[in-house]
Amino acid sequence: MTASLAPQSSAQDSLASRFSAALWRSPRLLLLLLLAPPLLWLGVVYVGSLIALLAQSFFSFDDFTAQVTYELTLSTYAELFSPANFDIIKRTVTMAALVTIASAILAFPIAYYAARYAKGRWKAFFYLGVMLPLWSSYLVKIYAWKMILSKEGIVSWTADKLHLSWLLDAWLSLPVVGGNSLSVSATGTFLVFVYIWLPYMILPIQASLERVPANLIEASYDLGGGPSKTFRHVLLPLAMPGVAAGSIFTFSLTLGDYIIPGIIGTSRLFIGQAVYTQQGTAGNIPLAAAFSVVPVVIMAFYLWGAKKQGAFDAL
Amino acid sequence: MRSDKHNNAPFPLKLAATGGLLFLHLPLLLIFAYAFTTEDKSFQWPPPGFTTRWLAVTWARPDVWQALTLSLQVASIATAFALVLGTLCAAALSRARFFGQEAITLLVILPIALPGIVTGIALRSAFGMMQIPFSFWTIVLGHATFCIVVVYNNAVARFRRMSPSLVEASYDLGANGFQTFRHVILPNIGTALLAGGMLAFALSFDEVIVTTFTAGQQQTLPIWMLEELIRPHERPVTNVVAMAVVLVTLIPILGAYYLTRDGAETAGSGK
The missing domain is CATH 1.10.3720.10 (MetI-like)
Known part of the structure; x- marks a missing residue:
């Protein structure tokens, strides 16, 4: 059992080693890999939401129909x-x-x-x-x-x-x-x-x-x-x-x-x-x-x- | 010419400092007194009598248990997300200098620097636009966003104290990146992560402002408390829950304090 597994695990090891060696040679790549997940979360989900919110404030609200009018205006800020x-x-x-x-x-x-x-x-x-x-x-x-x-x-x-x-x-x-x-x-x-x-x-x-x-x-x-x-x-x-x-x-x-x-x-x-x-x-x-x-x-x-x-x- | 007079605090200062600390703690102590009062209609002081009856009544309430379970689940998963994302950020930002670094630091701090209501309504309107229904996961999403900064703060301080030559030595001795992370980096930042994780958990467990915007019909424990504060059903039960919450939040805070009390155990910090 060990005999059949050994080559495979060493192949995995060398893959991991080659990967980490590549990262060691190129710190930029490592930086990018480290930052990608938090930036996707904060930059896309969170900042995206904030921008969406900001965009909404330039629309106006019709009091009679109780509907949002999707036209750019500053009237909401005037309110x-x-x-x-x-x-x-x-x-x-x-x-x-x-x-x-x-x-x-x-x-x-x-x-x-x-x-x-x-x-x-x-x-x-x-x-x-x-x-x-x-x-x-x-x-x-x-x-x-x-x-x-x-x-x-x-x-x-x-x-x-x-x-x-x-x-x-x-x-x-x-x-x-x-x-x-x-x-x-x-x-x-x-x-x-x-x-x-x-x-x-x-x-x-x-x-x-x-x-x-x-x-x-x-x-x-x-x-x-x-x-x-x-x-x-x-x-x-x-x-x-x-x-x-x-x-x-x-x-x-x-x-x-x-x-x-x-x-x-x-x-x-x-x-x-x-x-x-x-x-x-x-x-x-x-x-x-x-x-x-x-x-x-x-x-x-x-x-x-x-x-x-x-x-x-x-x- | 050094006079001992100035090494003892003047009396007015002592008085003001003690008074300030009492102001901070007496209201919390009052919670304990009210949890055992026999009065169930008003906040009468002094309590007319004391009873432990309400502990049993609260224990038997399924809505309290449901809210507590949901809060624990949300806090655990949000903390797990925050641990991964916060550590990645800290690892990237602790040593490297690159263009846009300050912007990324600001991005991490932003969810806690902006008023909670802005984060809440921003997420809510974004969910609305993308037609994502409110669920367990929308609550987690909101919580993880502002928990990242707590983990980041703890981890980045530890990363900066850790000597970079430790990592180099590990590579020189033939370890690859994953082995180095597992056997060199993780043991060194472990307690900082644990402390950050505990604080993130406490923050999520207690969060109410963002949650009111990102939760649908589900009630976390703070949402349950907020309901009781606005429309009281059974005051004594709320009193007991309040006491339990104070006791439960003590544990992660004391834990985080003892874990980060002295950074002396960080290897290579003397360099």
């Missing part, structure tokens, strides 16, 4: 600037900006402590302390906040125990940020966005602060700069690339999200929800496509600005 639709864009961009600022403020102390003071076991503790919430289920995190912010939930209970219910009620009676309860208010949406994207801000800030040598801070103190001066003139400028890198995530993720404002928030729409309702119930694919181009364009400008801040060196 984006109607007051109702433009409000959606303004609301989403404002929310994304506020969420980014709040995350940066919350993230900085955690990142700074982890980068400069945490050593050994504590370093690992901080790292996992950020990674675990980052990777925990997105929907479970939203669900947890629905519990926290509900009328009978832990926030109202805490406010009651601290005799601060009047403050909570006063806040909820405000026009834009308020609502019936925190879980159906813009404040609630904001809190959940900050919570869910915060780890994406901590990691790049920490990475950029790790590269600040400790003696730079000491030098600033020795030269008479107090904590606030050292922060403003030494730490913050050096951490800026990290903040910019983190803000790419918080800004982009907020712009495109449609689940959080749908579950915790008011009935006022965000871009993501507009895309979802237009393509789903309304069947207006062109408008949905045009709406989904908005975050992409905003992010393109944002990335261009962030690149100037050196954000890509901090990723």
Whole structure:
């Protein structure tokens, strides 16, 4: 049995050897073979889909027949600037900006402590302390906040125990940020966005602060700069690339999200929800496509600005 | 002149850092408390009493098991695709310098850099145009697309640390390309692939935005949860599922962390 198989397997061996020798002689061929499958997938399936989507946004939708008219036009983009639709864009961009600022403020102390003071076991503790919430289920995190912010939930209970219910009620009676309860208010949406994207801000800030040598801070103190001066003139400028890198995530993720404002928030729409309702119930694919181009364009400008801040060196 | 004062964190910084970490973790801990509450109509806090009854009720629910099975199947197959494609990309892009390289790197990152809703609606309208019916495979296709980058990131870092002379030595000793891959490259990048695979699995298992666009009638576990969040049927069951999901996602994250904690075991990294 072995005798009959041996020549065959050696022939296979030599075929494999000849093949790999050919690859060794021509690295270009190897490169092409390695890249062909992922490029077929990403370049054809994925980029093809994106181009198909972009193409749809240049068609228009007839409200009376509820049919897509396949003629090239910019009228769908013009629709984006109607007051109702433009409000959606303004609301989403404002929310994304506020969420980014709040995350940066919350993230900085955690990142700074982890980068400069945490050593050994504590370093690992901080790292996992950020990674675990980052990777925990997105929907479970939203669900947890629905519990926290509900009328009978832990926030109202805490406010009651601290005799601060009047403050909570006063806040909820405000026009834009308020609502019936925190879980159906813009404040609630904001809190959940900050919570869910915060780890994406901590990691790049920490990475950029790790590269600040400790003696730079000491030098600033020795030269008479107090904590606030050292922060403003030494730490913050050096951490800026990290903040910019983190803000790419918080800004982009907020712009495109449609689940959080749908579950915790008011009935006022965000871009993501507009895309979802237009393509789903309304069947207006062109408008949905045009709406989904908005975050992409905003992010393109944002990335261009962030690149100037050196954000890509901090990723 | 080095003062020890500055090597201890000032109190406000400690307070802010601790507060931040608590803010990140308390909501997750709350999930555990609610999984055992006796209250089944509202999210009343503090829970009026504790019971383990809902664990048994959830265990007996076929829809939860179906959703879980589908999620595990999708995540396994999407991870397998991502492992192959991500490793190929990493092998090609880690050392070679060629025209269009940056464009390809961008292409790999794009599915995770663009908002999920753009990826989702793009795939959906492409399926619609090509008249592909929604199925198990359309979900896998969507997931694999954004899982590639996770595997790629882990693998490319390891490839760059691995000394190229290892591969040359293998060829000098008479091994062909396949033997070199099997006996030299694979053992060296193995843990990085395992870590990348685990993260890709976790990412796919949890994905909801792209899935809402690429799934037909089938429910993955996140889609099931989303339904419950929008139209609650039985809150206590959702609470228990939420707790189970938190526990299950812990495993791949801790696993990936321990596998990539120190890259010192990579052969030839000292060179």
